[in-house]
Each structure stands twice: as C-alpha cells, then as structure tokens.
Amino acid sequence: MRLTLPGHRHRHLIDAFVDGELAPASAARFEAHMAGCPRCRASVEAASELKQTFASLTTVPVPRSFRLSAGMIAAPAPPLAATPIPLVLVRVAAAASVAAFAFAATLGLAPGRDGDRSTAFRDEAGTLESASAKDAPGMAEISGAAPLTDSSANDAELTPPGIASPLNGGDVAGAGMATSVVPVSTASPRTGGDVHSAGGAGPASASPAAAPEPAAPSSALSRSGSESTGDGGPPRVVVLGLIALAAVAILSILEFRRRGTS
Amino acid sequence: MTDALEPSDEHLVSLSKDGSLDAFNSLVDRYQGPVYNLCLRLIADPGAAEDAAQEAFLSAFRAINRFEGGNVRSWLLRIAANQSKDELRRRARRGPQESLSAPRPDGQSIDLPDPAENQQAYVERMAVGFEIQQALLSLPFEQRQAVILSDLHGLHYEEIATSTGASVGTVKSRIHRGRERLRVMISAQPELFGRSRRLDG
Numbered sequence: 451m452r453l454t455l456p457g458h459r460h461r462h463l464i465d466a467f468v469d470g471e472l473a474p475a476s477a478a479r480f481e482a483h484m485a486g487c488p489r490c491r492a493s494v495e496a497a498s499e500l501k502q503t504f505a506s507l508t509t510v511p512v513p514r515s516f517r518l519s520a521g522m523i524a525a526p527a528p529p530l531a532a533t534p535i536p537l538v539l540v541r542v543a544a545a546a547s548v549a550a551f552a553f554a555a556t557l558g559l560a561p562g563r564d565g566d567r568s569t570a571f572r573d574e575a576g577t578l579e580s581a582s583a584k585d586a587p588g589m590a591e592i593s594g595a596a597p598l599t600d601s602s603a604n605d606a607e608l609t610p611p612g613i614a615s616p617l618n619g620g621d622v623a624g625a626g627m628a629t630s631v632v633p634v635s636t637a638s639p640r641t642g643g644d645v646h647s648a649g650g651a652g653p654a655s656a657s658p659a660a661a662p663e664p665a666a667p668s669s670a671l672s673r674s675g676s677e678s679t680g681d682g683g684p685p686r687v688v689v690l691g692l693i694a695l696a697a698v699a700i701l702s703i704l705e706f707r708r709r710g711t712s
Numbered sequence: 713m714t715d716a717l718e719p720s721d722e723h724l725v726s727l728s729k730d731g732s733l734d735a736f737n738s739l740v741d742r743y744q745g746p747v748y749n750l751c752l753r754l755i756a757d758p759g760a761a762e763d764a765a766q767e768a769f770l771s772a773f774r775a776i777n778r779f780e781g782g783n784v785r786s787w788l789l790r791i792a793a794n795q796s797k798d799e800l801r802r803r804a805r806r807g808p809q810e811s812l813s814a815p816r817p818d819g820q821s822i823d824l825p826d827p828a829e830n831q832q833a834y835v836e837r838m839a840v841g842f843e844i845q846q847a848l849l850s851l852p853f854e855q856r857q858a859v860i861l862s863d864l865h866g867l868h869y870e871e872i873a874t875s876t877g878a879s880v881g882t883v884k885s886r887i888h889r890g891r892e893r894l895r896v897m898i899s900a901q902p903e904l905f906g907r908s909r910r911l912d913g
Binding site: 520 | 744758840841866869887891
C-alpha cells in the first residue's frame with residue numbers, strides 16, 4: 451500500500467484540490483493535467499478516501515448540556531487563565547540570583563579572614579596539598595596556612611582561578627580552568643601581582659608553575675570553601691543573598707500554585 | 713444552519729453583549745456539538761473534553777464583548793482549541809493519563825454503537841475509529857487541529873485560519889503535512905483500512 455507519491459511536482463495541489471480550496475481556474479488546470487497523469491489521479495483518489503475515512507469518525511452526542519448558569523458566570527475568572535505566568539523566566543531568574551549570590555559570597559568572603567585562608571592544589575584523585583612558601587611565595591607571610599579539606603568539591607568548580615591567586619602575591623599562570631577571569635582589584639586588595647587565567651585550557655593543561663611540587667599532570671587549582679564561614683561579609687553578599695532568597699521563595703510559591711491548579 | 717424562525721448568530725451575540733444569558737445559551741445550544749467534539753478529538757478523553765468544552769463556553773461568555781464580528785462558530789472553535797491545548801499541557805505536566813487511546817476498564821467509548829448497525833460492522837468501525845484517533849493523537853497539535861477542523865468539521869481553509877489564528881498558507885501546510893503523516897501511519901495497517909477503503913494510489 452503506497453499512500454504518497456514522493457517527488458511528484460503536483461503534490462502540494464492535491465490536498466487543496468480534494469478540499470475544494472483551489473481557485474476555479476487552478477482547479478480546471480489541475481483537472482486537465484490529471485486527465486493525462488495517472489499518478490495525480492491516483493493521488494487524488496487516495497487523498498479523497500483518506501479524507502472520507504477521517505470524516506467517517508462518528509460525531510459524538512454531547513454528554514450533557516453546556517449551557518451556562520448564573521452561578522457559573524458569577525464565579526470569578528481564574529486569575530492565571532488569561533495570562534499564564536512565564537514560569538521559565540522565574541526559574542532562570544531564581545537560578546541566576548542564587549548563582550550570583552554564590553559567586554559574590556565566594557569572592558566577597560575571600561579576603562575577610564587571613565587566619566583561615568589557605569591555598570592548595572587538588573589533584574584529580576582528590577588529594578589536597580597545602581601550598582608551600584616555596585611554591586607560592588606570597589604564602590610565606592600568611593600564618594596558619596592549613597591544608598584544605600575536601601569539603602567543597604563543588605565549590606571548587608564555582609571558584610574562578612583568580613580567587614586563590616591574590617594570596618600568592620605573584621603571578622599565577624595557567625590556572626587551568628576555563629571560567630572567567632576575576633579582576634584583581636575585585637578579588638583582593640592585597641594582591642601583589644597580575645593574575646592570569648589560562649582561558650579555555652582544561653585542567654590537564656595546568657602549568658607546572660602553578661602545580662604542586664611533583665606536578666600532577668592534571669591538577670586543578672582549587673580552593674576550599676570550608677573557611678568561608680567568616681564573619682561580617684560585605685553588604686553586597688547580604689543583598690544578593692536576600693535577592694536569591696526572594697527569588698527562590700517566589701519560584702516555590704509559583705510552583706506550588708501551578709501544581710495546585712493543575 | 714438557522715432557519716427564518718431562529719435568530720441569527722449576530723443577533724444572539726448582540727444580545728449576549730447586552731448581558732443576556734439566555735441569548736448566549738442559545739449559542740451554546742447551537743454549537744455545543746462541534747465544540748465538544750473538537751475538544752474530544754484533540755484531547756481524546758471524554759471527561760477532560762467535557763471540562764474543556766464547558767470552560768470554553770464560559771471563556772467565550774466572558775470575552776463576548778471583545779468579539780468583533782465574523783464567524784461565531786470559528787470563534788468558539790478557536791476558544792475550544794485553546795482550552796484543549798491548555799488541558800493537554802496540564803496533563804503533560806501531570807504525566808501519563810488514562811485516555812481514549814488506552815483501553816477503558818468500563819468499556820466506554822466515544823463512538824457509540826448504532827442499534828441498526830450489525831455487530832461486525834460496528835466492530836470494524838470501532839477499530840478504524842480507534843486507529844484514526846491514535847493516528848491523530850500522534851500529530852503535532854497544530855496539524856491535528858487543522859486536520860480535524862477540515863475533515864471532521866468540514867471547515868474551509870479560511871475558516872480554519874480564523875479559528876487557529878494562522879494564515880491560510882500555514883493552514884494549507886499544516887493540513888498537507890498532517891495528512892502525509894497520517895497516510896504513512898495508516899498505510900502501516902492495511903489489514904484494518906484495506907477492508908473497507910482503498911487508500912493507496
């Protein structure tokens with residue numbers, strides 16, 4: 451059974467002809483063409499039978515009357531029916547707010563407490579090594595630099611490469627992450643040198659200058675978030691946190707309302 | 713559709729705009745069949761179609777003052793299609809639902825048997841109707857809507873364009889694409905459709 455005629459140049463006319471939608475002149479020309487074209491005749495016949503097949507579907511009697519009563523029209527219209535809430539926009543806004551808060555919190559809290567701060571390199575196996583003064587000269591002036599814990603593997607991914615570098619006081623090249631470069635002035639006023647990020651380079655391309663002593667071939671610069679519980683974050687963090695909280699709250703309310711009405 | 717004794721659609725609309733619920737209910741009586749059947753074919757669930765049809769008339773009454781004239785049936789079918797689309801979205805969010813395409817435990821069907829029809833013919837008609845409904849449901853909503861309005865409701869392209877808010881060219885394209893897909897799907901079941909109809913060229 452073949453219902454279509456691929457490639458026939460009059461295919462686009464067949465449905466319109468069967469539906470009686472061709473202009474009289476066009477219909478007459480097409481009929482003249484069909485007289486000498488068995489393929490078009492067959493297609494028209496097939497299209498007509500398909501149309502009749504669908505038209506044969508029974509019209510179902512209405513199960514009840516849909517007349518409106520005074521009570522129906524007195525009820526208030528559903529508030530969300532006319533203009534559905536663009537929920538996807540709210541979701542994006544909430545996600546962006548939370549991301550902005552996390553980013554700002556990470557940035558803003560970084561220079562807050564010297565005593566808790568440390569820099570380390572974390573290789574792919576999860577081994578964290580404290581950066582020594584030999585590897586990062588700027589660390590020599592920081593007392594109590596402790597090895598990082600592995601409590602924030604996810605935070606490390608959110609942390610741009612420039613975060614740890616201000617503490618080094620020198621150049622850090624080949625940070626090895628493709629995330630954005632953080633302006634030095636924003637990251638920390640204590641920064642003594644330029645910060646470079648190996649834009650687009652993956653962890654495997656980390657420069658030996660930034661790698662720990664036995665330069666692991668694929669190490670990524672990372673910083674623990676475990677010390678980010680510092681006191682007195684900058685006001686912008688608080689503001690962004692409130693915005694994120696509000697966005698998430700709005701999103702939650704809308705989701706509950708949507709599920710409640712559906 | 714209306715004889716000399718029945719008020720015209722335009723007159724009923726005018727009275728409805730003045731707040732006459734009786735006049736609007738006359739329109740409901742006149743068009744509830746097409747509205748319900750469109751919802752039923754689009755949603756393929758009798759209960760949900762019933763709700764959508766009722767909501768469509770309620771929405772139409774509330775929006776009657778914004779109706780600027782033209783074909784009342786096309787306008788109502790457009791509202792019904794929008795209600796059906798909303799219902800399908802709600803059902804999609806809720807997950808799979810029982811529908812016409814699935815066997816119903818109570819044996820209820822949208823195609824009621826005709827007492828004059830013999831059992832074999834009825835079974836065949838039911839089987840064909842079931843497959844047609846299945847095929848329709850597999851079409852994208854806009855193509856399904858255009859094919860249903862054309863083949864089941866007998867609307868002209870211009871009326872379908874009014875009902876769907878699309879151009880006539882778009883309507884032509886949707887009908888053509890929809891039927892092409894339907895032909896392919898139906899041709900996969902020659903034993904069913906070959907008995908009563910020869911669809912091949």
